[in-house]
Amino acid sequence: MTSAVLHPISGLVRFTPRAKRRVYAYDMPLLDLTELRAIVIDDNEFATTLMRRLLGVMRVAHVTTCCNPLEADGAIRQSKADLVIVDIDMPGRSGLELVHDIRHGRVGVPNDVCILVVSAHVDLEYVEQARNEGANWIVAKPLSFRTLYGGIARAILDDRPFVESPSYVGPCRRTKDIPLADPVSDRRKRPASAK
Amino acid sequence: MLKRRKDRLREITPAEFRRMESDATKVTADLAGMFQGNFRAAINAIETLLTYPDFWDATWRRRLYRLSHDLKGLGGTFNYGLATTVGDSLCGLIRNDALPGDHSLQRRILAHVAALKAILQFDLKGDGGRQGDELLATLGMEPTKRQAN
Numbered sequence: 385m386t387s388a389v390l391h392p393i394s395g396l397v398r399f400t401p402r403a404k405r406r407v408y409a410y411d412m413p414l415l416d417l418t419e420l421r422a423i424v425i426d427d428n429e430f431a432t433t434l435m436r437r438l439l440g441v442m443r444v445a446h447v448t449t450c451c452n453p454l455e456a457d458g459a460i461r462q463s464k465a466d467l468v469i470v471d472i473d474m475p476g477r478s479g480l481e482l483v484h485d486i487r488h489g490r491v492g493v494p495n496d497v498c499i500l501v502v503s504a505h506v507d508l509e510y511v512e513q514a515r516n517e518g519a520n521w522i523v524a525k526p527l528s529f530r531t532l533y534g535g536i537a538r539a540i541l542d543d544r545p546f547v548e549s550p551s552y553v554g555p556c557r558r559t560k561d562i563p564l565a566d567p568v569s570d571r572r573k574r575p576a577s578a579k
Numbered sequence: 580m581l582k583r584r585k586d587r588l589r590e591i592t593p594a595e596f597r598r599m600e601s602d603a604t605k606v607t608a609d610l611a612g613m614f615q616g617n618f619r620a621a622i623n624a625i626e627t628l629l630t631y632p633d634f635w636d637a638t639w640r641r642r643l644y645r646l647s648h649d650l651k652g653l654g655g656t657f658n659y660g661l662a663t664t665v666g667d668s669l670c671g672l673i674r675n676d677a678l679p680g681d682h683s684l685q686r687r688i689l690a691h692v693a694a695l696k697a698i699l700q701f702d703l704k705g706d707g708g709r710q711g712d713e714l715l716a717t718l719g720m721e722p723t724k725r726q727a728n
Contacts, residue, residue, distance in 0.1 A: 414596045416589045428649050430617045434610060434656065441602045473648055504652035504667075526655025526663055529603035540588070 412537050420540070421446040423463040425456045425482065426471040426502075431525075435469065435502070438532055453477040457491045465497065467540060472503035472510060479503065480510075480517050487518035487553040495553060496546050500539040502527065518554020607656065614657040618699055621646050625692055634679040643688075644673045650695065661707040661714070661723075662698050665691055668720060690718055 422444050424435045432449040439447045448463035450456050453474040460468060468486065470479040479501060482491075489495045501514045504525040514522050520542045523535035544555040625646050633639040651666030669691040678684050694714050697703070703711055712722035 414591045414593065416591045419588065428653075430613065431649070431653060433613070434607075434653070437606045437610065438603055441599050441606055443599070473645065475645070504648055525652035526660075527652075528656060529600055529607075533599075 412534055413541070415537055415540070417442050417444045417536065420444045420467060420536075421448075421463060421465045422467040422469060422536075423448040423450060423460055423465040424469045425450045425453060425459070425474075425479070426469075427451055427453060427474040428471070431471065434527065435532070438527070438529055441529065442533060442536070453479070453482060456482055457485070460486070460497075461492045465493075467498045467500060467536065469500045469502055469536075472501060472505045472514065480513050483514065483517040483519050495548075498539045498542065500535050502532070502535065515557060516552070518552070520555055611657050614653060614659075615699070617653070618650065618659070618662070621650050622692070622696055622699060625695075629689065629692065632685070634685060640673055640678070644670060647673060658704045659698065660705050661703050661711045662695060664706075664715070664720070664723070665694050665698065665718065668718065669695070687718070694718055 417439075422439055424432050424439070424447065426432045426435070426449075429451050432451055436447050436449055446463070446465075448459060448465065450459035454476050456470075456477070470482055472479040483499055483501065485491050486493065486497060486499060487495050499519045501519045501522045502525060503510065503514075503522070506522070506524040511522055520539040521535050523531055542555055547554060547556050625643065628639065628643050628646070647666050647669040651663050651670055654660065654662035654666060669688065672678065672684055672688050672691065675681075675684055678688075694717070697714060698707065701710065703714070705711075706723035707714060715722055
C-alpha cells in the first residue's frame with residue numbers, strides 16, 4: 385500500500401509505502417525538548433562542547449558531558465539521563481561496549497534508556513554493530529543542528545518493541561513490515577498438479 | 580521507550596524550530612575559532628607522532644588514527660568539508676593492514692598530513708574550490724563534484 389507524500393522542501397510528490405512505525409516516518413515532528421535530560425559521552429572535549437552548545441540551543445534542560453568512557457557508568461547514573469549520546473571510538477572502552485553494558489543492565493540505569501550513537505564511523509560494519517548492541521539510532525559526523533536534532537527525535541520517538549533475549553537486548557531490529565512466510569497459504573496457491 | 584517523558588513531549592512550531600536553527604548557526608560560528616585551535620593542535624600532535632614513525636606499532640597507529648578521525652568528524656560541522664574528505668582518506672590509509680610494510684602508503688600518509696596542514700594554513704573552507712581540487716589531485720583523489728550553475 386502506498387501514499388503520496390509532498391516533500392516539504394522540494395515540493396515534489398513522492399509515493400512512499402504507508403509508514404507503519406513512527407520512527408521511520410517520512411516527516412519528523414518538531415519536538416520541544418525542554419523536559420529531556422541528556423548525557424554526552426565523547427573522549428574529544430571539543431566535540432562534547434559542541435554538542436552541549438547545540439543541545440542548549442535545542443533547549444534540552446539538563447545536559448551532562450563525560451570525556452572519560454571509563455567513568456561513564458557513574459556519570460550516566462548521576463545524570464538520570466533519558467537520552468545517552470555516545471561516540472563509538474574512544475580510548476579504553478568503545479561506545480559500543482558502553483551501549484552493550486547499558487542494555488545488559490550493567491550500568492545501573494533502566495536498560496531501555498534511549499541511546500543515540502554519534503560517530504564518524506559510519507561504515508556498514510559499525511552501523512550493524514551499533515544496531516546489534518541495541519542503539520536506537522545512529523547519526524554520522526560531521527554534525528549539524530538538523531542531523532543532531534533529527535537523530536534525537538528519532539531516538540526518543542522510537543516506539544519499536546523492546547526485546548530482551550539472551551542474545552540481544554534493545555529495540556526490535558525488524559525494520560520492514562514483511563509478513564512472515566505462511567506455508568499453509570503458499571500450499572493453497574500452488575496448482576493442483578504440483579501437489 | 581522513554582515512556583516516562585514521551586507523554587509530556589509537545590510539538591513546537593516551525594517558526595520556533597527555525598529560530599533554534601538560526602541560534603545554532605551562531606553557536607557554530609562562535610566555536611569556529613576554537614575549532615581552528617583544535618585543528619592546529621591535532622595537526623601538531625600528528626606531526627609529533629610522525630617525527631618518530633612506528634608503523635608496526637598498533638598503539639602508535641591507533642593514536643594516529645584517532646587524531647585523524649577527530650579531524651574528519653569535526654571538519655564538516657565548521658565548513659571545512661575538504662578537511663573531512665582528506666581526513667576520511669587518511670583514516671582509510673591508516674586502517675590499511677598493509678601499512679607497516681608498504682612505503683608508498685606511508686608516503687601517502689605524509690602527503691595527507693601536509694594537505695591537512697595546507698587546508699589550515701590557507702583556510703580552505705568548504706570544498707576548497709579550485710585549490711581544493713588541486714590538493715585532492717596531488718593526493719590522487721577525485722575532485723569534488725559540484726552542481727553546475
